[in-house]
Amino acid sequence: MSKQLSRRAFLTLAGAGSAGALVAACQPQVVTQVVKETVQVEKVVKETVQVEQTVQVEVTKEVQVEVTPTGEKPLLRFAMYNFDPWLAALPKMFNDFEAEVGTAQVKLETAPWDQFWTRFESQAAAGIAPDLQIGDPFKVAHYADSGIYLNIDPYIERDKVNLEDWLAATIGACRYEKSVGRIGQGSLWGMPATLVGTILYYNKGLFDAASVAYPTADWTRADYQAAGLKLTKDSAGKTASETGFNPDDVAVYGSSTIGGYSTAVHLWNNGGGLVSDDQKECWISKPESIEIFQWLQDLVLKDKVNPDPSWFTGQPDTFLTERVAMKVDGSWNVDYYVTNLPFKWDIAPIPKGTKGLPLVSYAGTNTLHIYSGTKTPDQSWDLLKYISGPGGMKYFLATGTPALISAAGSKEYMTGQPEHRQVAVDVGAYGRTYYPDLGNDQWKLVYDQEIQALWLGKGDAQTVSTDICAKIDPILAKL
């Protein structure tokens, strides 16, 4: 950023600086550009002169014209994986950006999720990654650590961006501290777009049919389990709590709460977890964790209210097909369900633990990043700021929970199905991350495999958990 100023440049700087002072109130960005790039200074001088003349007239319009003297606006490449709501929202945001801010043009590059990351890794290795892209919570550490993402602290400071305008958890998801390899602290490497959290979905129709009261914010996992027993029915109509219930012929399961995040939230609410926050200790074999693993295993094998994971093979969404009455899952489905579910449903916060601990759930953020090797960092920042600000957020509303507090709480977002939409926003306040620190995949791959023993009935929670920690400890030691 620091270049040696030649005499000519110094003089133009001084001249531009005084001209810039005149429009400082209206065009702070133009002023700072003057300081930064000596090459562009002359261009800016011309621009400020133009703007000065028309400052009372539509400023927006002038901005579009002013950059053309030296050629076209830079083109920003924005990479996103296939996710229809975003693919619909992003072009609208880009149009608005080009009209309102106009320092660059934007092109959207898409790829299917599976290939998106292999492509990004290849592009990063070759030095041709797109200027901006969406991030993955579990890869942010890797790309921040290897210097692929741009550190945006300087821009935050320069533009005096108030980070408290966004949900705290979502800003935390963009922070990474290299010296300890941890997400949640340190410099800022991107901005948040939308929030997802783990919540409880329930099928009102099935609840009514079984005469079970809807979930409330006071529910504990004991209440959840009790409801599950009444909601699980075999094809003869017998519930899981009745004698004569046929577990081999279940028509509807009451519960679906086994999966990466879905399992973890119960652990957290019991004071347990998978690993310690600094990723050094294995917590899977802590008594608080074992208690939950046993409870979950009982839900599957004893109570038969939760299907064992094999039941899901070949059927992607059992809530959609009404095979499952309640599920603990991510809020990313909410808007898809609003459009597609043919029955009455709602959402609620996940059930609390039974130990009186404050409620904790999973909250993750879809983050947006700038490539450190971009040739147009300033314009990229312009776009990033716009998209994560009110301008972009009004389109993100339609895709999920916005990370910007004002947008999330806006009337627009809060009205509509389902009745308790607020839950999807609130989860940002009490949600935590799912171990996104550097190297997290190394132990997670082992955990994901080994935990299956529990659902297959190959041992009780105590044995399986201790076994897993024995395998994970050496990996954690190296991280």
Place this chain on the structure above:
Amino acid sequence: MAASTPAAPVSLTFGDRLQQLHVRLSNSENLYGLAFVGPLVLGLIVFTYGPVIYSAWLSLNEGDYLRPPVWVGLANYGRALNDPIAQRALVNTIYFVIGTVPLGIALALMLSVAMNQKLRGIVFYRAIFFLPTITSAVAISLMWAWMYNPQFGVINTLLKTIGIKGPKWLASPDWAMPSIMIMAIWRGLGYNMLLFLAGLQSIPKELLEAAEIDGANAVQRFFRVTLPLLSPTTFVLVVLSIIGAFQVFEYSYVMTQGGPLYSTLTAVLLVYQKGFQTFEMGYASALAYILFAIILALTVVQFKLQARWVSYDL
């Protein structure tokens, strides 16, 4: 080979070697050879072995392609050979190869003989058998996952009607790999069938007719005439099938992610996980090259054995 090369000399002087080179270069067969395989060699160097050398170098380091790697010599190879998960992956892969290659080839062979007949509507049968090969992998994986569902999949439902309680297929550590093997054989049939059909065309009808006149029945004609004449094609398919089977990846990646309990973790899936999920590309490369060495050794053995059963002359 050049006829004037001295046979088994005691020692070759530099002059001798120069003369050998001169003879070789001016040998027209060698020049023709250069013309015919020249482009191939160029392509191999640039598009294949160039990248291979780079990735082989990375296997001697720890890290990925994004930042300066750290030299560790053969540590990755040592780690791979001692890693129980890598060992399991290799065992799974060998299991897969043994389970799918012989059966797959045998079935494809029989199928191709059947498809080779001039019968009404045979064209549509051929197209039908080829369909799985050209239908998208996604559709196929989804279909089979659904069929394999333990509670209401088609397979277990059918088994129930004859009184057998079907296993959990993809969800069972014992049955997951066999489930994938069945899928793989089923999918590869059309592909191999196509190549066998092409090979069958080169068998002169006259030979088969002559054999029939001599009193050979269909089975005898198949084993005494068709099969030996088909051996060059069979050889290709066996070698290529083994090479392909050792690198099986798609099925476990899409359907089971290596589970349950590592039972469908194949070597290449592990390579992918280590390369693109945990970002340990150096280690992943080492795994890949160990696999390469194994496949290469097996292929060399097959080539040496081919003299025993493959006949190129009529």
Place this chain on the structure above:
Amino acid sequence: MHTAIDRKAVTEIVLKSLGYATLTMLAITMIFPFYWMVSSSLKTEVGVFKVPPQWIPIPPMWSNYAYVFTVVNFGLYTLNSMKLGILWTVGVVLSSSWAAYGFARVHFWGRQALFLITIAALMIPGQVTMIPLFLLMNRLGWVNTHYPLWVPAFFGSAFGIFLLRQYFMTIPQELLDAAKIDGCSHFGIYWRVVMPLAKPVLASLALLAFMGSWNNLLGPVIYLYDEPLFTLPIGLTRFQGMYVTYWAYTMAGGTLSVIPILILFLVTQKYFVQGVVLSGLSGR
């Protein structure tokens, strides 16, 4: 005499019917996923996974296809896939037969070793060479162009070379010697004798090569970023998202991409299967 022929005829008929029955059952399993893919493409999103499954979608949602056509630039992508498919196929067939002839009929020094090196290329998992290859393509300036997706075909395909070499080795030496006597060089033999004889195998190779290029997803995704360059698989996987996959549209896409290959197969299969009459009794 009479009874012997009758018994033979009866056994033949029984075996034939048994064969037919097995074949038909096998054919049903073969066609099943295709059928399911097509029928799913005509259902609503919710209807795709209904249990018990709805075998015939009523009413058929042709609108799914309409949607796919509006969202995906079908015509352009198909054209690109065609172009790449043809280029790739021509490249593979020509370069593989060229090199295969060299391996099969030209006795040059280092033949065996080079052949093994060629085949060895197939034994290296692509996942570890993907990024270095990408770096190379970037150096060549071929990223975001079609070049990486067809130029390598003109330098030989290990699979094609192996396949064709086997075939070329079965061509009787007498034929080649006769051609030599007639004054053909190796080039002449290649073009005038060997290639025409190899039509069945060449046709099979062409079909498989075209199919490989047509269905290739990873290559186009990694190398192509500008929409005008996109191929069909890129367009059709648009509906496979991270959280949610729109199955009905995905199946519609899958159906649409199978049809050209199927047509190609039906049209070309007479080139590589002439078929034989296995039993002399059927008369000529």
